[in-house]
Amino acid sequence: MSEMKTGTYDNQYTSTNLYGRALRLLSNAELKSPSNAIHLDIGCGYGHIAEPLVAALGRPYVGLDADPAALASLRQRGFESHQVNLGDRKATLDALLSAVGNRSVASISFLDCLEHLSNGNAVIQGIGDFARIHSAMLVISTPNVAHRDIIGKLLLGRFEYTDAGLLDHTHLRLFDEQHFVNTLKQGGIYPIEFDNIVQPKSDQHFPVGHPALEPTATLAKLVAQLSERANNHSTTNQFLCLCASGQPSSTSTYTIQRSVQRPFLSIVIRTQGMRLSQLTETLLCLAGQSNQDFEVLIMGHKLSTELQLGVEQVIEDQDEQFRKKITLHLVEEGGRTRPLNAGFELSRGHYIVSLDDDDLVFSNWIETFHSLASANPGQAVRSVCVRQDAKITTISKQESCYASGPFESIYPSSHSFLDQLRDNNSPIHSIAIPREAYFSTGIRFDESLTTAEDWDFFQQVFNYTGVASSSEITCIYRWWQANNATSRDLHSAEEWQANRLRILAKQDARVTLLPPGSTKEIRALLDIVDEHKKFQAALTPGNSTASTAAVPWRKSAIVTMKKSLRRDIALCRIKRALFIFSPKRRAKYASRIRSFELFLQQM
Amino acid sequence: MTTATPNDEVSGRAALLLGPVSIGIQSIIYQLPFESVERSLAAVARSAQLVQRTSLCKSVSVYYGDCSPTRMISDAQLEKLRAQFGMHLNVHYHFFDSNLGSARGHNALASSNSNQMFVILNPDVLMAPRVLQILVEEFKEPGVGIVEAKQLPIEHPKDFLLTTGETSWVSTACAMVASSLFQQLRGFDADSFFLYCDDVDFSWRVRQAGYKAVYQPRAAVFHDKKLSPQAQWQTSSAERYYSAEAALILSYKWSRADLTQQFLDSFKASGEDYLIKAAKKFETMRRNGTLPLPQDPEHKIGQFIAGNYAKHRFAL
DSSP states (O other): OTTOOTTTTOOOOOSSSHHHHHHHHHHHSOOOSOTTOEEEEETOTTOTTHHHHHHHHOOOEEEEESOHHHHHHHHHTTOEEEEOOOOSHHHHHHHHHHHHTTOOEEEEEEESOGGGOTTHHHHHHHHHHHHHHHTOEEEEEEEOTTOHHHHHHHHTTOOOOBSSSTTBTTOOOOOOHHHHHHHHHHTTEEEEEEOOEEOSSOTTOOSTTOTTTSTTSHHHHHHHHHHHHHOTTTTEEEEEEEEEEOSOOOOOSSOOOSSOOOOSEEEEEEEOSSOHHHHHHHHHHHHTOSOOOEEEEEEEESOOHHHHHHHHHHHHHSOHHHHTTEEEEEEOSSOTTHHHHHHHHHOOSSEEEEOOTTOEEOTTHHHHHHHHHHHSTTSEEEEEEEEEEEEEEEETTEEEEEEOSOOBOOSOSSOOHHHHHHSOOSOGGGEEEEHHHHHTTOOOOOTTOSSOHHHHHHHHHHHHHOEEEEEEEEEEEEEEOTTOOOHHHHSOHHHHHHHHHHHHHHHHHSOOOOOTTHHHHHHHHHHHHHHHHHHHHHHOTTOTTHHHHHHHHHHHHHHHHHHHOOHHHHHHHHHHHHTTSOHHHHHHTHHHHHHHHHHHHTO | OOOSOOOHHHHSHHHHHHSOEEEEEEEEESSOOHHHHHHHHHHHHHHHHHHHTSSSEEEEEEEEEEOSSSOSSOHHHHHHHHHHHTTTOEEEEEEOSSOOHHHHHHHHHHTTOOOSEEEEEOTTOEEOTTHHHHHHHGGGSTTEEEEEEEEESSOOOBOBOTTTOBBSOOOTTEEEEEHHHHHHTTSSOTTTOSSSSHHHHHHHHHHHTTOEEEEEEEEEEEOOOOBOTTSOBOOOHHHHHHHHHHHHHHHHHTTOHHHHHHHHHHHHHHOOHHHHHHHHHHHHHHHHTOSOOOOOTTOSSOOOBTTBSSOBSSOO
């Protein structure tokens, strides 16, 4: 405080700026001190809050600062002020006690000062001690270094101090929300209400035309997209909070432990308690894993007491060592997606995967994820799932389930980012994501979706992580036949379609990052679309050149295709390109498509 | 599906209705790491603990027969197993010092297994916790001779009656049978079968004696098998050879000499070493007069359908 430049912080009071909001917080707080108890403004500067505060709270105002010019201004306006230099914890407490004497203190403000102090922790501790003695409420503020304007510029290697503002050159310490709150807590100051100053365009929003700042630029959209989910305070300019005093927390203000001991995998199993024999089988497959470095979170969703007891019995039945890996969590609200978010939130593993309570996995399920994750840290990992039909029967008066069909390879053996844009090719248990893809990005399962929530979720995750995939078959998706319904059967075709359209709309609204190699694939697809257009034009009835044009076109197509594509790849891509047409349009051109396919087969 | 009248005394039903029974579990080890045995036994112990809490079972014992060239379980490891799981089961270990094969190994173990119900179990299989209870409960039904647990994640595709679980044969990856029936049938046909199809043959003899072979999918065990990238069941070279050898002997024993000849012809013409070797082995047995006596001439028991020993629900 002693180093501040005179006049630099002569900020005026308005009802909507930091001072106005701070005063509103204090006005709304129930201050239990006697009416003559004072308000102490620490680091008051020119104290422009003094007049409105006295008017609003009816309490005496006392300003403390190191800047003689600022204090002189206060004195000229008839307010009590003291010059103080805040030192260590005891010196701070002593200075405050000395300034106040035997008067009571109702409230304290400490606005935009903390960041200027080299000994901020000690000063906060001293203020905390003082506030505790007086049971005083506090309003405290500091600028937010995690504003997206700063992040956007830093992304391109620019970090610019300015004369004042978010990156005031006199700031000695920078705060995001967590660091700010932890700093307060270690001094025994606990935020109870925030009223942050939000500014989508901060004083750091320069220079003009910066691609990470200008809202219409793609990079800025990406920064905004990431920030909005991952960072609740991407547009917060200053944190401002009303606080109460308490015992200091032992939590460190900075990170001491860079890594935490965790199991490799958290397995989230949601259950409604209706398929206990299948749940037993799912757990049996986990007991059989070659890699046992995992935890199991069973998310009981809206379980009746009877069903809860059933699930608990299944868990209790397990061998003790295995049982130690399992925890049951009850989720009483929300749709089918809620238990996923709740389970992921509780996960401790480096990676997280969801496994339905009727799914089966091979012994290499976790081992394969682990191998992929070790070689590709930070990427989502995918192995291959096969489908198998299953049924329920009753033998000896007890329900049993059994496989009723062969293994079907209906899911691709490798991940394709482009294919994933159009449809979900990976059942939920064939993909594990790094925990930070959940916790750091803020991506969540969309609880408003009643189907395909995993597709929507994975699309967003893959956008940032990419996918490392293995062709190993590691899991089985059981498709229940007859009355044993799964989500495929519980929802109408219209509902599936409506959700699909919503997911596609969300997809179109966001910036999509394509992994390396994607543009080549897109070019190939566009080439095929062009070829198809030529073919369509050549076969259009009424086109006078159709019959003659088709022959040379076919000849050139043969040359082109033979040079660039093997026949089966060409067929596959043609089908993919044709898929972009609506079903109605596909039906209209069905005969032409068929003839084109036959033509390709003859190449 | 049976040809004779079942006897409750022999099937184990009578003993079960009188009170809790003793269960003896048999496993043949061949070069299986101790850790696998230990993991499997932990699952068995839990299942044993749970079944002994019911009125169905009074004791569980486990009998390991080691056919490996050297002991896979040392004395110290055996003591460790007994210390870990002794509260719920008795652990016995026999080092045969010879590779007896599955059938002969089990017959040898059975001679010291004095329990009322036998479980034939692969030593690397993991039982779900209630498997022993579910299997033994099945014997309350009249006429049940042998009951098989469901293997996961690759379930066997053989067909079964949806109401009773009756099937052509049961796999002894995990199956329960009364000791009395096992003894009456003189166990597995170890002279004919070394490694595979001993269970098919045994099941058919169970049915020939008038008892049901039952598949109970509610009793699940984890048997570590994997699929190829083409979603096909992956088999080892040993599995392929012994299966081929067993197919010849089984078809001969169950009076399908026509099939035996077809197999022989196709094996010889295949160019595959293991098939040619299997054909030679069979012909040697025929020359030496060591083939089993053909039975079931009217084909009431044995089923040979599309290369399988039962109708299958699906192809694997």
